[in-house]
Amino acid sequence: MILARRLARPRAAVRGLAFILALASLLLGLVAALAFGATDIEFSRAFALLLAPDDSAQSLIVWTLRLPRALVAALAGAGLGVSGALLQGVTRNPLADPGILGVEAGAALAILIGVVFLPGLTAAGFVPLAFAGGLLAAMLALGIARGVGLTPLRLALAGVAVASLVGAGSRTLQILFEERATSALFSLSGSVANRTWAHVSSVAPWVLGGLLVAFALARRVNILALGEDLARGLGVNSARETLLVTLLGVLLAAAAVSVVGPIGFVGLVVPHAARGLVGVDHRLLLPLSALLGAALLVWADVAARLVARPAETPVGILIGAFGAPFFVLLARRLKRAE
Incomplete structure (x- = not known):
């Protein structure tokens, strides 16, 4: 009953419209x-030309x-958006984010x-x-936060x-290794410029597979989001499921x-925007x-090409300029709530 009440809003028409607009935004982008x-x-x-290429x-x-x-941007955006939603759900922390x-x-x-x-x-x-490195960093952050008292702001x-x-x-x-590290700067630039079909083929199986698993685990995330006590009362092994969902979020x-x-x-x-449209x-x-994350990164890449054309602005700078004020406002809101 508790779960049903939490998942009852907003209305079906609003949810359907949200999906239609998100998909349309992605396709237009x-x-x-x-x-x-x-x-x-x-x-x-x-x-x-997309439908019928020529010479x-x-x-x-x-x-x-x-x-x-564009496909790399869409895949990366979808992966990051769903990763954030999974981590926020499983930690019950509105500030959880793969970057933070x-x-x-x-x-x-x-x-x-x-x-x-x-x-x-x-x-x-x-x-x-990358999964191993991300997982170690996340475990270290969680360990530090638990040691001083786990709250959203401390995490x-x-x-x-x-x-x-x-x-x-x-x-x-x-x-120390300037010559060797130079080749990695392209991959770590926070940009989708010059990405090729080889990049698409290397990341698509991981992201698409991870998204399918995430969608299949959505009901379990709903239960975990209610808290460990309620999850155990519903017969869920909260420790095992939390670990599984966390690993999936880190992988994406x-x-x-x-x-x-x-x-x-x-x-x-992205998860906060999606939550405001379709609920929890x-x-x-x-x-x-997934749709909003893909659309956001695709449109951000389009803007990155136009801001200082013919030069290109790294898309991470544009996202950061938009996301940093959002983080500050959300953190202040949580501080007042505490």
Whole structure:
């Protein structure tokens, strides 16, 4: 009964409209990503080339340069959005986010270590390596927060401290092994520029597979979000399920970081926006977070091309400019609530 009451709002019509608008925004953003750049292509022409490529230079631009870039942005955005929703649900912490908890910084450091010390590592090995680094960083942040008394703000502060420490490690490696680390800067730039079909093929199985598992676990996340006592009362092994969902959230974030680098605040902003539209039911929240996250990163990449054209602004800067004020407002709101 408690679960039913919590999942009853908002109305079905509002939820349906939210999904339609999110999907429309994503599709429109994908077409815009094909149309805008150093050389603009008309919307109708870009869409026509997407459906029926030809031998023209514009077709080459669409299929070789812009389409894989747009797909990488969509996959990474969906992964980060759902990762944030999972971590917020399982920790019952509205400030939980792959970036704030240090997951993205840990994944980036692991990738840098792989590039510097494992030069023969293939592209397929970067996601597991990023997963290990992100998981260690998240566990460290959680351990520190539990040691001083776990609250949303303390967990966020612990995550920021871990991210700063890990970031210092990354910079140290870049200084000590400058020549070897240079090749990793492309992957860790917080940008989707110059991404190719090879990047799509390396990240798509991890993100799409992780999203399918996340959607299948949505009901369990609903139960975990009620608290450990209620979860146990409903017959759920809360420790095991919490670990499973946390690992899945870290995996999705690590997969995104492995191909676009650390892009903060997507996993924080997107779940809150989705929750405001469809409520707290993760059976709806997770799919909408995937759509909104994908749309946000695709549109941010389009804006990154236009802000200082012909130069490109890293998409992480634009997301950070939008997400940082949101984080401050949310933290102040939680502080007043405490």
